[in-house]
Amino acid sequence: MEKPVRVLHVLGGLSLGGAESRIMDLYRCMDKSKVQFDFLVHQDGPERVPEFFDKEIKELGGEIYRLPKFKVYNYMAYKKAVKRFFREHHNYAVVQGHMTSTASIYLPVAAKSGIPLRAAHARSAGVDKGIKGILTRLLRIPLLKRADYCFACSGEAGRSVFGKKWRGSEKAFIIPNAVDVQKYVYQEDVRKQVREELGIADEYAVGHVGRFHYAKNHEFLLEIFAVLHERLKEEGVRAALLLLGEGPGMKAAMQQASDLGIRQDVFFMGNQKEVWKYYQAMDYFVFPSRFEGLPGTVIEAQAAGLKCLISDQVTHEAGISGLVHYEDIRLPAREWAEYIMDHMSYQRKDMCQTIKAAGFDVREQAKRMEKFYMTGKMT
Numbered sequence: 001m002e003k004p005v006r007v008l009h010v011l012g013g014l015s016l017g018g019a020e021s022r023i024m025d026l027y028r029c030m031d032k033s034k035v036q037f038d039f040l041v042h043q044d045g046p047e048r049v050p051e052f053f054d055k056e057i058k059e060l061g062g063e064i065y066r067l068p069k070f071k072v073y074n075y076m077a078y079k080k081a082v083k084r085f086f087r088e089h090h091n092y093a094v095v096q097g098h099m100t101s102t103a104s105i106y107l108p109v110a111a112k113s114g115i116p117l118r119a120a121h122a123r124s125a126g127v128d129k130g131i132k133g134i135l136t137r138l139l140r141i142p143l144l145k146r147a148d149y150c151f152a153c154s155g156e157a158g159r160s161v162f163g164k165k166w167r168g169s170e171k172a173f174i175i176p177n178a179v180d181v182q183k184y185v186y187q188e189d190v191r192k193q194v195r196e197e198l199g200i201a202d203e204y205a206v207g208h209v210g211r212f213h214y215a216k217n218h219e220f221l222l223e224i225f226a227v228l229h230e231r232l233k234e235e236g237v238r239a240a241l242l243l244l245g246e247g248p249g250m251k252a253a254m255q256q257a258s259d260l261g262i263r264q265d266v267f268f269m270g271n272q273k274e275v276w277k278y279y280q281a282m283d284y285f286v287f288p289s290r291f292e293g294l295p296g297t298v299i300e301a302q303a304a305g306l307k308c309l310i311s312d313q314v315t316h317e318a319g320i321s322g323l324v325h326y327e328d329i330r331l332p333a334r335e336w337a338e339y340i341m342d343h344m345s346y347q348r349k350d351m352c353q354t355i356k357a358a359g360f361d362v363r364e365q366a367k368r369m370e371k372f373y374m375t376g377k378m379t
Helices: 018-029 054-060 075-088 103-112 131-140 155-162 188-198 218-234 250-259 275-281 296-303 333-342 352-357 362-375
Strands: 005-010 035-042 064-067 094-097 117-122 149-152 172-174 204-209 239-244 266-270 284-287 308-311 324-327
Touching: 005 362, 018 054, 018 296, 018 362, 035 054, 035 362, 054 064, 064 075, 075 103, 094 103, 103 117, 103 131, 117 155, 149 155, 155 172, 188 275, 204 218, 204 275, 204 296, 218 239, 218 250, 218 284, 218 333, 239 275, 250 266, 275 296, 284 296, 284 333, 296 308, 296 352, 308 333, 324 333
Parallel strands: 005 035, 005 094, 035 064, 094 117, 117 149, 149 172, 204 239, 204 284, 239 266, 284 308, 308 324
Antiparallel strands: none
């Protein structure tokens, strides 16, 4: 029996983040007799600490390898580690680099090691603030020339990572952040069960799914909820905020919730494997990000039939249904809260066909990518 082609995905880690979740959605739908995924992640320390998706990857037949984190000053040591890795692991059909900040380093090394195809995959339309962001942009400058394919989750992400002329290249393709649509279809019984477990049977629940990171703008989200919480309280309605995700800003967000006097009604739920259940429990999805590529969570929320109030800094390619409203991120929290108040009542619907028609069904994307991995050609 012929062995499956192996594809190496290069990532920062394997936590429950957006890029990782979308790759795992694809992986689950792949025909493993034809295509297998391995993962190269970045982590320091004498031994690698297991992360969220480790167990499932092993069960699906994938391998996980490690590089040290890139810190600029360790450029030579990092490149040496990359060379060592590809000298020992060069039997891949494709290397797909989702960590674009260092892809211009590891993709050329992969090429010299004999790996036939190298793809860079843009998943964000912005960078961190300060020196780190400046360095990231500098490191990405040669990427358009050093990758055989330049994938992006949206046009905005592609322009941010590869430059304004990227769409004019024959190597440029948009790969939608597809989701397992059927899983998210609204289910009243699941909603009732989850809300009872959380003790919010009668509350109006605002939701957000995302890593506690600068890009996600949790501080503004909490300000919005504080205003909404007070307004609904005046009308005799209790409100709850469901926050799914983890990250470096989580502790600060908890302190801010306490300072705003809303801590008892903010649920910091961490990473949840069955995140689809929690969309059912929400009444409104709010996403005030400073920048994004194309957030899969907004697609998931629409698949669950949720109205979504999102930042105008998020690409309009994410608004694939009439459920999304874009709001100016410069407006005060009060105006965001008032918009929610004015649009609280609506009927949840099955959005399955709408999401599929927009090209965001993971099973269709899996077929497309499976063909690419096996033939080296995009269609």
